[in-house]
Amino acid sequence: EIVMTQSPATLSVSPGERATLSCRASQSVSSNLAWYQQKPGQAPRLLIYGASTRATGIPARFSGSGSGTEFTLTISSLQSEDFAVYYCQQYNNWLLYTFGQGTKLEIK
Amino acid sequence: EVQLVESGGGLVQPGGSLRLSCAASGFTFSDHYMDWVRQAPGKGLEWVGRTRNKANSYTTEYAASVKGRFTISRDDSKNSLYLQMNSLKTEDTAVYYCARDLSYYDHWGQGTLVTVSS
Numbered sequence A: 001e002i003v004m005t006q007s008p009a010t011l012s013v014s015p016g017e018r019a020t021l022s023c024r025a026s027q028s029v030s031s032n033l034a035w036y037q038q039k040p041g042q043a044p045r046l047l048i049y050g051a052s053t054r055a056t057g058i059p060a061r062f063s064g065s066g067s068g069t070e071f072t073l074t075i076s077s078l079q080s081e082d083f084a085v086y087y088c089q090q091y092n093n094w095l096l097y098t099f100g101q102g103t104k105l106e107i108k
Numbered sequence B: 001e002v003q004l005v006e007s008g009g010g011l012v013q014p015g016g017s018l019r020l021s022c023a024a025s026g027f028t029f030s031d032h033y034m035d036w037v038r039q040a041p042g043k044g045l046e047w048v049g050r051t052r053n054k055a056n057s058y059t060t061e062y063a064a065s066v067k068g069r070f071t072i073s074r075d076d077s078k079n080s081l082y083l084q085m086n087s088l089k090t091e092d093t094a095v096y097y098c099a100r101d102l103s104y105y106d107h108w109g110q111g112t113l114v115t116v117s118s
Helices: none
Strands: A004-007 A010-013 A019-025 A033-038 A045-049 A062-067 A070-075 A085-090 A103-107 B003-007 B010-012 B018-025 B033-039 B045-051 B060-062 B070-075 B080-085 B094-101 B105-108 B112-116
Touching: A004 A085, A010 A019, A019 A033, A019 A085, A019 A103, A033 A062, A045 A062, A045 B105, A070 A085, B003 B094, B018 B033, B018 B094, B018 B112, B033 B070, B033 B080, B033 B105, B045 B070, B045 B080, B045 B094, B060 B070, B080 B094
Parallel strands: A010 A103, B010 B112
Antiparallel strands: A004 A019, A019 A070, A033 A045, A033 A085, A062 A070, A085 A103, B003 B018, B018 B080, B033 B045, B033 B094, B045 B060, B070 B080, B094 B105, B094 B112
């Protein structure tokens, strides 16, 4: 099983500032990584796939980078609606997709 | 517009059974792999299992935590996905989501809550 580790567990950032979220894989997943946003009481929403490709309708302030074992999700200028929990997911091992434990992005 | 709507959740005793359904619309359901993903209260996301499409013989795979107890099936004529859950345990308590599998999940249902408790 590929273990995905996200850091930090909680990130406090002020609106308008940049947020940087990290995701590390226990072994290489190439670029087979996705990022999701989840708000309370809602289903996750796909933000990024292929480590850096924005999903349909996702604003340009969201960007993904990395390959292999180290990945980053950057939100360039935080809006009020961006405060949520973010998950990474690897799909390199198609027999067992795994998610990180999540990073809660909260208002500072 | 792609829509996925789960139903069938509820309260069940340990050792009991429950069948979840997911009604799909807005896309060619039969072409796609479909998965179940769950989320225990206050916890993260856990992949439960998947069914492939007809072209791939409707093969299924399961997480170790549910293998032998859960069965995923689909009815392409009804654009529906199912999750039969048997021998339920308290640790199966979660919101269960169906999701369209492109390897990543581009569409999710709203989820249905399953509570396993005596």
